[in-house]
Amino acid sequence: MEYTEIMVRYGELSTKGKNRRTFIDRLCGNAKKALHDFPELNFHPKRDRLHIVLNGADSQAVMTRLGLVFGIQSFSPSIRLERDMDLVRKTAVQMMTEQFRPGLTFKVNTRRSDHNFEMDTNEINADLGDTLLTALPELVVQVHNPEVTLRVEVRLDGIYLSSETILGAGGLPVGTAGRGMLMLSGGIDSPVAGYLAMKRGVDLQMVHFFSPPYTSEKALAKAKELTAKIAPYAGSLQFIEVPFTKIQEEIKNKVPEGYLMTVQRRMMLRITDRIRAMRRGLAIFNGESLGQVASQTMESMVAINDVTTTPILRPVLSLDKNEIIKIAKDIDTFDLSVMPFEDCCTIFAPPALKTRPNLDRTRHYETLIDVDGLIEAAIAGIQVSEIKPGEHYLVQDQAEINSLL
Numbered sequence: 001m002e003y004t005e006i007m008v009r010y011g012e013l014s015t016k017g018k019n020r021r022t023f024i025d026r027l028c029g030n031a032k033k034a035l036h037d038f039p040e041l042n043f044h045p046k047r048d049r050l051h052i053v054l055n056g057a058d059s060q061a062v063m064t065r066l067g068l069v070f071g072i073q074s075f076s077p078s079i080r081l082e083r084d085m086d087l088v089r090k091t092a093v094q095m096m097t098e099q100f101r102p103g104l105t106f107k108v109n110t111r112r113s114d115h116n117f118e119m120d121t122n123e124i125n126a127d128l129g130d131t132l133l134t135a136l137p138e139l140v141v142q143v144h145n146p147e148v149t150l151r152v153e154v155r156l157d158g159i160y161l162s163s164e165t166i167l168g169a170g171g172l173p174v175g176t177a178g179r180g181m182l183m184l185s186g187g188i189d190s191p192v193a194g195y196l197a198m199k200r201g202v203d204l205q206m207v208h209f210f211s212p213p214y215t216s217e218k219a220l221a222k223a224k225e226l227t228a229k230i231a232p233y234a235g236s237l238q239f240i241e242v243p244f245t246k247i248q249e250e251i252k253n254k255v256p257e258g259y260l261m262t263v264q265r266r267m268m269l270r271i272t273d274r275i276r277a278m279r280r281g282l283a284i285f286n287g288e289s290l291g292q293v294a295s296q297t298m299e300s301m302v303a304i305n306d307v308t309t310t311p312i313l314r315p316v317l318s319l320d321k322n323e324i325i326k327i328a329k330d331i332d333t334f335d336l337s338v339m340p341f342e343d344c345c346t347i348f349a350p351p352a353l354k355t356r357p358n359l360d361r362t363r364h365y366e367t368l369i370d371v372d373g374l375i376e377a378a379i380a381g382i383q384v385s386e387i388k389p390g391e392h393y394l395v396q397d398q399a400e401i402n403s404l405l
């Protein structure tokens with residue numbers, strides 16, 4: 001079928017009262033961003049639907065992109081016809097023929113915004129129902145729960161037909177919940193946490209700590225590539241890399257083994273909080289899951305959170321590892337996450353880590369390092385880049401490929 005527009009139904013935002021306009025504008029802006037390389041499209045945001053006029057663009061390609069835009073409940077490709085019932089009948093038969101198999105159940109559902117049209121909704125339903133049954137006698141009418149609903153909308157500018165409803169990504173439009181910083185490692189959990197935060201409307205920026213030469217360029221590239229994987233949900237994402245080597249060396253030299261991890265995390269959190277304030281973010285997100293590893297006990301959280309009053313939100317807190325892995329596979333970050341590049345937290349991870357660190361001791365051991373000076377130096381060394389969907393950072397070089405042959 002040569003579709004002429006995609007009709008988009010809003011998700012949860014329809015329940016949000018007076019914020020509705022903001023939500024619709026943001027959703028429309030996000031959809032435009034996701035479809036920026038289709039200049040022929042026209043966007044018409046209305047109170048209850050967004051209409052995207054295709055002007056010849058490939059409907060399938062457009063719908064693939066729309067499927068990643070949060071805040072969309074469902075969408076339907078549709079055809080605009082002149083207000084000529086013969087033409088409507090002919091097109092309805094074509095549409096149903098494409099999906100036809102004997103016994104297929106259907107109904108016709110008409111809405112009229114133009115009440116002066118020559119036929120009312122019941123007449124149109126009956127007329128098209130008869131037409132379809134005559135053309136395709138093995139169709140079966142079913143009013144409750146049909147397999148196919150042929151939707152007809154009579155508007156002033158034409159009659160719109162559609163027969164498919166495709167599920168959207170759900171959630172809230174990215175940006176409607178305010179800005180947050182995601183502490184992104186190269187692991188499985190934090191990209192999933194980022195995806196879930198964006199799904200609830202958060203305008204997210206990535207903060208990644210790396211420790212050259214203990215961590216390779218590849219580990220950094222992996223974090224960027226993971227960002228590119230979740231970038232389609234936002235249009236593009238800011239990636240902020242923070243040099244962490246000096247801090248890790250200082251901690252390693254001065255702090256007792258059992259408290260290395262806790263002090264390290266406190267430094268990461270302080271720096272992330274500084275970056276958040278500079279960029280006017282409201283909260284910090286991470287990929288912690290309660291009890292998953294030693295640094296993710298509640299005692300640890302108490303000892304680490306102590307450095308800030310900023311809300312620290314943990315979208316995967318109560319998910320089991322298997323549940324997190326399932327989402328990672330769905331959003332296609334899993335294969336990247338399990339690639340074995342050393343992480344800046346694992347390189348100095350001591351064998352005897354405190355799983356229940358004591359807050360007073362943590363504070364005490366921290367006085368052994370120059371907290372403020374180290375933070376200033378790290379902040380001075382940050383680098384920011386914008387990462388777009390589909391970009392690649394982890395390219396295997398030729399020498400490496402040869403060595404594998």
Ligand code: ATP
Pocket residue numbers: 182183184185186187188189190191207208209210285286287288292293295343344345
């Ligand atoms: P992940 O799979 O997200 O790496 P994890 O189970 O490996 O999580 P940890 O390594 O203890 O757990 O990290 C806990 C959280 O701390 C991560 O989810 C992430 O939010 C943050 N974090 C860890 N390492 C880094 C890093 N190098 N840069 C930024 N944030 C980090």
Ligand code: MG
Pocket residue numbers: 185186187188343345
């Ligand atoms: Mg990790």
